[in-house]
Amino acid sequence: MMKPTLLNKTLIRFNLWEKVRAWRVGIPVLLFVGLPSYMMLISVIDSTEPEAAARNVWHIFDNATIYFLLAYLFISDGLLTGRLTGEPETLNLLFTRPVTRTCYVFSKFFCGFVGSFSVLLISIALTLGIATMIGITENPVDLQFVLSIAFNCLIFAAFYVFLHTMPSLLGLILYLFFSGCQTIGDIMSIGYSASAPTFFKYVKDAILFFNYWFGDVFPSTVDFSLIATSFYACTELIVVYLSNLSLFLFLAIFTLSLREFSYGAD
Amino acid sequence: MARINKGKSTLYIPIFITILMAILLAGRIYIKGPFQTLLNPESQIGWKTLQDLEHDKERYHSSLVLYDFSADWCQPCKRMEKVTFQASDVVKKMRESFYPVKVIVGDEHEKKNVADLQTKYSLFAIPSFVITLPSGEWVHQKRGFFAPKDFIKLLDISLAKACFVRAELKLVKNDYEGALKELDPEVISGKKPIEDEMPLLVYFYTLRMLGRTEEAKATVQKRYDFVYSKKKNSIQSDSDKPLPWPLPLYQYLLGKQDQAKLIRSSNVWYQKAEINNAIALDAMANNQKELAIKFFHKAIESAYYSNSDSFRMAELFLKELEP
Numbered sequence: 359m360m361k362p363t364l365l366n367k368t369l370i371r372f373n374l375w376e377k378v379r380a381w382r383v384g385i386p387v388l389l390f391v392g393l394p395s396y397m398m399l400i401s402v403i404d405s406t407e408p409e410a411a412a413r414n415v416w417h418i419f420d421n422a423t424i425y426f427l428l429a430y431l432f433i434s435d436g437l438l439t440g441r442l443t444g445e446p447e448t449l450n451l452l453f454t455r456p457v458t459r460t461c462y463v464f465s466k467f468f469c470g471f472v473g474s475f476s477v478l479l480i481s482i483a484l485t486l487g488i489a490t491m492i493g494i495t496e497n498p499v500d501l502q503f504v505l506s507i508a509f510n511c512l513i514f515a516a517f518y519v520f521l522h523t524m525p526s527l528l529g530l531i532l533y534l535f536f537s538g539c540q541t542i543g544d545i546m547s548i549g550y551s552a553s554a555p556t557f558f559k560y561v562k563d564a565i566l567f568f569n570y571w572f573g574d575v576f577p578s579t580v581d582f583s584l585i586a587t588s589f590y591a592c593t594e595l596i597v598v599y600l601s602n603l604s605l606f607l608f609l610a611i612f613t614l615s616l617r618e619f620s621y622g623a624d
Numbered sequence: 625m626a627r628i629n630k631g632k633s634t635l636y637i638p639i640f641i642t643i644l645m646a647i648l649l650a651g652r653i654y655i656k657g658p659f660q661t662l663l664n665p666e667s668q669i670g671w672k673t674l675q676d677l678e679h680d681k682e683r684y685h686s687s688l689v690l691y692d693f694s695a696d697w698c699q700p701c702k703r704m705e706k707v708t709f710q711a712s713d714v715v716k717k718m719r720e721s722f723y724p725v726k727v728i729v730g731d732e733h734e735k736k737n738v739a740d741l742q743t744k745y746s747l748f749a750i751p752s753f754v755i756t757l758p759s760g761e762w763v764h765q766k767r768g769f770f771a772p773k774d775f776i777k778l779l780d781i782s783l784a785k786a787c788f789v790r791a792e793l794k795l796v797k798n799d800y801e802g803a804l805k806e807l808d809p810e811v812i813s814g815k816k817p818i819e820d821e822m823p824l825l826v827y828f829y830t831l832r833m834l835g836r837t838e839e840a841k842a843t844v845q846k847r848y849d850f851v852y853s854k855k856k857n858s859i860q861s862d863s864d865k866p867l868p869w870p871l872p873l874y875q876y877l878l879g880k881q882d883q884a885k886l887i888r889s890s891n892v893w894y895q896k897a898e899i900n901n902a903i904a905l906d907a908m909a910n911n912q913k914e915l916a917i918k919f920f921h922k923a924i925e926s927a928y929y930s931n932s933d934s935f936r937m938a939e940l941f942l943k944e945l946e947p
Contacts, residue, residue: 407868460638566697571656573699584707584771594706597655601648608645611637 373469395484425514432473459614470515502582520606536576671726686723700769711772755782829905848874893930
C-alpha cells in the first residue's frame with residue numbers, strides 16, 4: 359500500500375526539469391539568469407560613476423516582482439499550455455491517484471522555492487563575476503544577502519501556491535485585495551492632510567484598519583540586515599513572516615480540498 | 625472520493641500545519657493587538673515638540689535641529705521607531721549633535737505650525753527629515769524609510785553640509801576669514817562625503833578673495849589627481865569627449881579650461897548647477913556683477929530641475945546682489 363508523502367517525485371521532476379526544457383518557460387528563466395549580469399555590463403562600462411551604477415543594478419534583487427515572476431514560472435502550468443494562467447486538465451486525473459492535496463501543494467511549493475532560488479543564485483554568481491571582471495570591487499554579496507534571497511523565494515513561492523490553488527477569478531481578486539491593503543498605507547503617507555472633513559476621517563480610519571491588519575499579508579522582500587539590528591523589529595517581522603508562510607500553505611491545501619475535481623466538471 | 629491507506633482521504637489536511645498556522649496566527653494577532661505597546665519601546669533619543677523648540681534656549685548650543693515629520697498612521701514611520709531609532713549608534717549621534725524635534729502631522733494643537741512647515745519645506749510625504757541650523761537656515765532634507773546605517777549616512781552628510789552652509793552665510797556678507805574658519809578641511813579634501821562639489825567651490829572662492837589663489841589651486845589639483853586615478857578606466861583617449869565629472873570643473877578652476885568648454889562638458893542638471901555656480905563665483909571674484917547675477921539665476925534653475933540643493937548659495941548671493 360502506498361504511504362502518503364509530503365513531496366511527489368514526478369511533480370517535482372516535471373516542474374523543475376521538464377517545464378524548464380519547454381521553450382515557453384525556459385526562455386524567461388534564461389532571461390532571469392542573464393539579465394542582471396547584462397545590465398551590470400552595460401550600465402557600468404559607459405558610466406562616469408561606475409560604483410553607483412553597480413549599486414543600482416544590485417537593487418534588482420530587492421524587487422518583489424522578480425520573486426513573484428520566478429515563482430509563477432515554476433508553479434503555474436498556464437504558460438506551458440500557451441495561456442498566461444490556467445490549470446492543467448490533468449488535475450482531475452491527478453487527484454484520482456493517491457496524490458493528496460497536501461502533497462500537491464508542498465511539491466509545488468518546493469519547486470517554486472528551489473527553482474527560483476537556483477535561478478537567482480546562478481544570476482548572482484554571473485553578475486558578481488561580471489562586476490569583478492570590469493573592476494567593481496564593492497559588491498553587497500554576503501551571507502545576509504543570500505539569506506534574504508532565500509527567504510524571499512520561500513515566501514513568494516508560498517504566496518503563489520496559495521493563488522495558484524484558487525479558481526482564477528478569486529485568485530486575482532485576492533491578489534488585488536492584499537496588494538491594495540499593503541499599498542494604501544504608502545499612498546496615505548503621500549496624500550496626508552492636516553485637516554479633513556469628518557467623512558473623510560472615517561474613510562481614512564477604515565482604510566488604515568485594513569492596511570494595519572491585512573497590509574502585511576501581501577509578502578514584501580526581507581532585509582536581513584534590518585532584522586539583525588533590532589530585537590523588536592525582529593520579533594514582529596519573524597512572526598508575521600512565519601504566520602504568512604503557514605497561512606498560505608494551509609489555505610492552499612484547504613481551498614484545493616474544497617474544490618471538486620472530476621471528469622466532466624467545469 | 626479516492627482513499628489511501630488508514631482510511632485517510634485525499635482531502636486530508638495534515639494536523640501539524642493546522643496547529644502551526646493557528647499558533648502563528650494567534651501570535652500575529654496578539655503582537656499587533658494587545659502586545660503592541662510592549663513592542664514599541666520608548667525612544668532613547670529624547671524627542672522634543674515644536675512648543676519645546678520655541679521656548680528652549682538649548683537649541684542654540686546644539687549643532688543642528690532635526691525635524692522628524694511623522695504620524696501615528698504612517699507605517700514607515702512606525703518601522704523607523706522600531707528599527708532605526710532603537711539602534712545605539714543612531715541614538716548616540718542624535719544625542720551628541722542634533723536637537724531632535726518630532727512633528728506629528730494631524731496634531732490638532734499644532735495644525736497651523738505644521739501646515740506652515742509643510743509649505744516652507746515643500747513636504748508632500750512622510751516620514752520626512754528636515755535638518756536646519758539652530759538659527760533656522762535649511763541644511764538638508766530627505767524623505768522615506770531609512771535603515772540605521774543609511775540614517776547615520778544622512779546625519780553625517782547633514783553635519784558636513786552644515787559647516788559650509790555657515791560658510792556661505794559668512795561669504796555673502798564678505799566675511800572671508802569667518803567663512804574659511806567654518807569650512808571643514810575633511811569635507812574639502814573629500815575625506816567626508818558630501819554629494820556635490822559646492823564645498824570645494826565655496827573654499828576656492830573664499831581663498832581667492834583672500835588672495836591665496838595658489839593654495840586654492842593646490843587643493844583642487846590634489847582632488848583632480850585623486851579623482852582622475854579613480855576614473856581613469858572610464859576616460860576615453862578621444863580628446864573631443866569631455867572627461868568624466870567632476871574633472872572638467874576642476875580643470876576650469878585650475879585655469880586649464882575655458883567657460884564655453886566647461887558649459888559644453890555636461891548635460892546633467894545637477895552638474896550644470898555646479899557649472900553655473902562656478903562661473904558665477906568666478907564673475908564675483910572678477911567684479912562682474914551682471915554676469916554673476918545671470919549665472920546665479922541659471923544655477924537656481926538647473927538646481928530645481930535636478931532636485932539638488934546647490935540653489936541655496938545662489939539664492940543667498942542674489943539677495944545681496946539684487947536687494
